Amino acid sequence: MPLLAVEHLSIGFGGLLAVGDVSFAAEEGEITAIIGPNGAGKTTVFNCLTGFYRPTVGRLALSRHGRMHYLERMDGFRIAREAGVARTFQNIRLFAGMTVLENLIVAQHNVLMRASLYSFGGLLGLPLYRNAEARAVAKARNWLDRIGLTARADDAAGSLPYGAQRRLEIARAMCTDPHLLCLDEPAAGLNPRETAELITLLLSIRDESGIGLLLIEHDMRLVMGISDRIVVLNYGRKIADGPPDAVRRDPDVIKAYLGAEA
Amino acid sequence: MAAARVRAALRDAAMAAAVAFVLAVPLVGFETVDFGRTGTGIATRFGWVWIGTGGVFVVRLALAVSGAARLHWAKVGPADSPARLGSPPKHARALAGLLLVVFAVALPFLPFASRYLVDLATTVLIYIMLGWGLNVVVGLAGLLDLGYVAFYAVGAYSFALFARWFGLSFWEALPVSGVLAAAFGVVLGFPVLRLRGDYLAIVTLGFGEMIRIILLNWSRVTGGPNGLLGIPKPSFFGLPLLPRARDGGVTFHQFFHIPFSPQQSIVFLYFVILFLALVTNAFTLRLRRLPIGRAWEALREDEIACRALGIDPTKVKLSAFAIGAMLGGFAGAFFATRLGFISPESFTFQESATILAIVVLGGMGSQMGVVLAAIVLVTLPEFGRAFAEYRMLLFGAAMVAIMVWRPRGLLAQRAPSIRLGPAEGR
Numbered sequence: 145m146p147l148l149a150v151e152h153l154s155i156g157f158g159g160l161l162a163v164g165d166v167s168f169a170a171e172e173g174e175i176t177a178i179i180g181p182n183g184a185g186k187t188t189v190f191n192c193l194t195g196f197y198r199p200t201v202g203r204l205a206l207s208r209h210g211r212m213h214y215l216e217r218m219d220g221f222r223i224a225r226e227a228g229v230a231r232t233f234q235n236i237r238l239f240a241g242m243t244v245l246e247n248l249i250v251a252q253h254n255v256l257m258r259a260s261l262y263s264f265g266g267l268l269g270l271p272l273y274r275n276a277e278a279r280a281v282a283k284a285r286n287w288l289d290r291i292g293l294t295a296r297a298d299d300a301a302g303s304l305p306y307g308a309q310r311r312l313e314i315a316r317a318m319c320t321d322p323h324l325l326c327l328d329e330p331a332a333g334l335n336p337r338e339t340a341e342l343i344t345l346l347l348s349i350r351d352e353s354g355i356g357l358l359l360i361e362h363d364m365r366l367v368m369g370i371s372d373r374i375v376v377l378n379y380g381r382k383i384a385d386g387p388p389d390a391v392r393r394d395p396d397v398i399k400a401y402l403g404a405e406a
Numbered sequence: 407m408a409a410a411r412v413r414a415a416l417r418d419a420a421m422a423a424a425v426a427f428v429l430a431v432p433l434v435g436f437e438t439v440d441f442g443r444t445g446t447g448i449a450t451r452f453g454w455v456w457i458g459t460g461g462v463f464v465v466r467l468a469l470a471v472s473g474a475a476r477l478h479w480a481k482v483g484p485a486d487s488p489a490r491l492g493s494p495p496k497h498a499r500a501l502a503g504l505l506l507v508v509f510a511v512a513l514p515f516l517p518f519a520s521r522y523l524v525d526l527a528t529t530v531l532i533y534i535m536l537g538w539g540l541n542v543v544v545g546l547a548g549l550l551d552l553g554y555v556a557f558y559a560v561g562a563y564s565f566a567l568f569a570r571w572f573g574l575s576f577w578e579a580l581p582v583s584g585v586l587a588a589a590f591g592v593v594l595g596f597p598v599l600r601l602r603g604d605y606l607a608i609v610t611l612g613f614g615e616m617i618r619i620i621l622l623n624w625s626r627v628t629g630g631p632n633g634l635l636g637i638p639k640p641s642f643f644g645l646p647l648l649p650r651a652r653d654g655g656v657t658f659h660q661f662f663h664i665p666f667s668p669q670q671s672i673v674f675l676y677f678v679i680l681f682l683a684l685v686t687n688a689f690t691l692r693l694r695r696l697p698i699g700r701a702w703e704a705l706r707e708d709e710i711a712c713r714a715l716g717i718d719p720t721k722v723k724l725s726a727f728a729i730g731a732m733l734g735g736f737a738g739a740f741f742a743t744r745l746g747f748i749s750p751e752s753f754t755f756q757e758s759a760t761i762l763a764i765v766v767l768g769g770m771g772s773q774m775g776v777v778l779a780a781i782v783l784v785t786l787p788e789f790g791r792a793f794a795e796y797r798m799l800l801f802g803a804a805m806v807a808i809m810v811w812r813p814r815g816l817l818a819q820r821a822p823s824i825r826l827g828p829a830e831g832r
Contacts, residue, residue, distance in 0.1 A: 194714060195713075196710075196713075220713040220714065221712075221713045221715075221716050221717055221718050221719065222716075224713070224714055224715055224716035225716030225718075230714070230715070231714050233710075233711070233714075237708050237710060237711040237714075238707075238708070238711070239703070239704045239707035239708055239711065240707060240708075241703070241706075241707055241820060242700075242703055242704065242707060242822070243822045243824075243825075245822070245824060245825070245826050246700060246703075246822060246823060246824060249697075249700060249824060250697075250700050250701065250704045250712075250715065250717075251715050253697050253700070253701055253704075253715065253716065253717050254716055254717070256696075256697040257697045257698070257701075260696055260697055260698075262698075263693065263696050263697070263698045266692075266696040266697070266698075267689075267692055267693070267696070273696075277824075281824070281826070285826065288826075294826070297825075297826035298822055298825050298826055316715070317714075317715075320715055320716055
């Protein structure tokens with residue numbers, strides 16, 4: 145049973161079929177990349193997975209702790225909370241006016257909300273909540289150390305440089321304790337040094353937490369370097385699926401990227 | 407170079423003066439005069455037009471000169487050093503707050519505290535409390551609410567009606583008023599869950615008007631335009647502040663063996679609202695540091711990101727509406743008991759606009775900003791009384807000035823709800 149099984153996913157907007165009959169799987173402890181030319185439907189697949197769009201046809205099954213979650217039937221926030229799917233966005237969506245640390249604490253909202261007994265215990269200052277908050281800060285602190293932003297913990301998230309914002313968004317997603325982390329173009333706009341740091345971060349997440357990573361990316365060196373498996377979409381259809389070496393030699397993929405002659 | 411700049415400044419000032427002249431001729435230049443029996447006529451006062459136009463010219467020129475001076479100094483030395491840009495340190499903030507509370511407690515006993523001043527301070531405190539309540543909805547959760555006065559009205563009327571029907575005293579009815587207002591907050595919240603920004607503002611505006619019109623027309627219960635009379639005053643731990651008790655009990659002045667004075671009741675009401683406001687402040691400051699408060703702010707920053715983190719936006723929005731409405735309800739109950747009389751006229755859109763102006767002028771989300779803005783917005787028209795008909799002009803000018811020099815509100819600094827702590831461990 146794979147961590148995520150996408151079966152016959154289709155979604156149309158009016159007359160346009162954005163994604164048609166796409167099936168693939170993502171495993172725990174692996175990085176699965178979705179690539180394809182612009183407009184191939186990659187982000188649409190992500191939006192279905194995270195509940196922002198509802199698929200027209202298809203099943204999105206996520207197995208967690210031996211329990212199945214059918215994502216196509218769930219609200220976005222429940223997908224994140226119950227099925228454990230976290231995501232980042234192509235255009236970064238941090239809480240720009242709040243501090244770096246606050247961004248990471250907000251990500252632990254549901255745990256803290258329960259610990260504060262839905263605010264009543266927190267208002268009374270019960271130790272239950274104080275301890276939970278201390279644990280949340282420790283966890284945030286750990287992630288800040290990993291992404292190298294500890295010194296800027298109390299600065300507004302919007303004041304960080306672009307690359308740091310990308311790393312913070314990944315750390316924020318990880319603070320929700322996900323089973324599947326979906327990254328929408330995490331290397332977009334990064335310089336080579338920042339991209340190298342990102343690769344180290346993604347590999348350490350895969351190896352240490354053992355969760356599944358799903359990645360949309362245009363940077364082919366990054367994709368070929370770290371992916372365990374690559375799914376290629378073109379015009380909303382899957383044209384290839386397999387390990388990087390096989391996908392690199394696939395004639396359909398070469399045709400989609402370089403044109404018919406290549 | 408310098409001559410060109412002077413010429414530019416002069417031209418700019420002349421333009422401003424010309425605009426002022428065009429505006430002033432119809433607005434200031436003519437005055438309708440009541441001749442009594444013979445009807446009305448028009449008098450001219452062009453002298454004032456010239457004074458106004460000249461004033462604009464001089465002020466505009468002075469602004470240009472001071473602006474040039476500032477530019478000059480910015481080149482010469484560091485005018486905006488980091489120390490000036492940063493927020494005041496935490497203990498300075500706490501000290502300022504403490505001093506303000508001490509002053510507020512001492513106010514009625516100061517030598518210059520007249521009955522009028524204490525009354526005015528009570529009004530300011532009502533608006534501070536309303537501002538803090540609306541701050542939860544607008545400042546923290548970022549939901550633009552133009553009908554906040556509805557919850558104020560619900561609080562006031564529920565206290566008045568519960569006092570009339572069930573004989574509840576102020577302190578007994580206070581929680582009821584809060585709970586009822588919160589319930590109305592949730593009722594308003596449900597239909598507007600999907601709306602944001604302008605659309606939300608329009609629906610909340612409509613909601614505020616609906617409540618007012620219901621109060622106006624449901625005469626059997628609310629007394630219609632006549633309002634409700636004879637709302638009881640709060641008691642001091644069961645001791646009424648009256649010349650003599652209605653049912654032969656002991657009154658406040660008898661219990662403490664002091665002569666009766668009507669001032670006691672006014673000072674007591676002042677302390678009641680001060681107490682309510684301080685509790686409100688402690689409550690909202692605390693909420694802001696809890697997950698619920700951070701979720702409000704996160705929702706204001708980015709609703710989609712909230713959803714992706716597993717936060718239920720419905721619950722967050724409804725809780726913000728409910729808490730904000732509850733605080734408005736408390737203020738409404740106090741308003742009713744203070745005047746002893748309420749009518750729909752007290753709950754017009756004008757009130758909503760004033761409360762919103764307090765929140766926005768104060769700096770969205772800032773508790774201290776609300777205090778400053780409430781003091782400015784409530785006392786300014788009072789001081790302006792000396793200027794009679796120019797009062798609202800003064801008021802408008804002050805608001806424009808605040809928006810020009812502090813476009814993000816008087817206190818726009820946002821204090822983080824949690825810090826990683828001192829730098830030693832970094």
